[in-house]
Amino acid sequence: MKTIIVFYSLEGSTRKVAERLAVELKADLLELKPVKPVKNNGSKFMHGGGQVMFGICPKLEDYTFSVSDYDRVIIGTPVWAGSFTPAIKTFLKDNELNYKVSAVFTLSGSGKNEGCLKKLKKKCPSILNDANLLDTNNPDNEETNEKRIKNFISRIRYD
Numbered sequence: 698m699k700t701i702i703v704f705y706s707l708e709g710s711t712r713k714v715a716e717r718l719a720v721e722l723k724a725d726l727l728e729l730k731p732v733k734p735v736k737n738n739g740s741k742f743m744h745g746g747g748q749v750m751f752g753i754c755p756k757l758e759d760y761t762f763s764v765s766d767y768d769r770v771i772i773g774t775p776v777w778a779g780s781f782t783p784a785i786k787t788f789l790k791d792n793e794l795n796y797k798v799s800a801v802f803t804l805s806g807s808g809k810n811e812g813c814l815k816k817l818k819k820k821c822p823s824i825l826n827d828a829n830l831l832d833t834n835n836p837d838n839e840e841t842n843e844k845r846i847k848n849f850i851s852r853i854r855y856d
């Protein structure tokens with residue numbers, strides 16, 4: 698089973714989980730990077746949230762990806778303004794994923810990922826499993842995340 702984890706991360710939480718999953722699942726990793734990144738400063742909510750609100754698909758830096766090389770795709774995204782991130786939106790628009798997206802993990806500050814998940818499932822109806830994770834930059838979330846990550850891995854290991 699050849700797996701790739703495709704993710705976007707502004708502040709490192711999603712990247713941390715993606716890297717761990719890649720090791721545990723022996724999966725490839727693809728980090729999406731917008732050509733004009735949202736800056737990780739005080740303007741991020743307005744800039745990033747605005748992109749979500751206006752449905753913007755930012756141009757991404759070049760990457761190498763061929764869906765036919767993989768049996769499944771796992772998506773990782775922070776929740777932004779109750780949705781998935783614009784970089785993921787671009788990736789889904791630019792690639793014909795042929796129902797290979799089987800799982801998704803989201804990172805959020807609030808733990809509320811329902812809207813994000815619903816929108817992602819609408820775009821990728823093949824999603825069977827998901828993990829609702831909390832910002833890893835907050836140490837208080839470690840125990841909860843650990844349980845949820847282990848549970849997620851056990852559910853998707855033999856998908």
Ligand SMILES: Cc1cc2nc3c(=O)[nH]c(=O)nc-3n(C[C@H](O)[C@H](O)[C@H](O)COP(=O)(O)O)c2cc1C
Nearest residue numbers: 706707708709710711745775777778779805806807
């Ligand atoms: C532009 C922006 C919008 C956000 N919107 C939400 C939101 O709607 N709900 C929420 O729970 N967290 C929200 N957050 C918090 C992030 O989802 C959370 O910090 C996540 O762990 C960040 O992942 P990252 O470190 O991989 O970038 C937002 C953060 C940013 C920068």
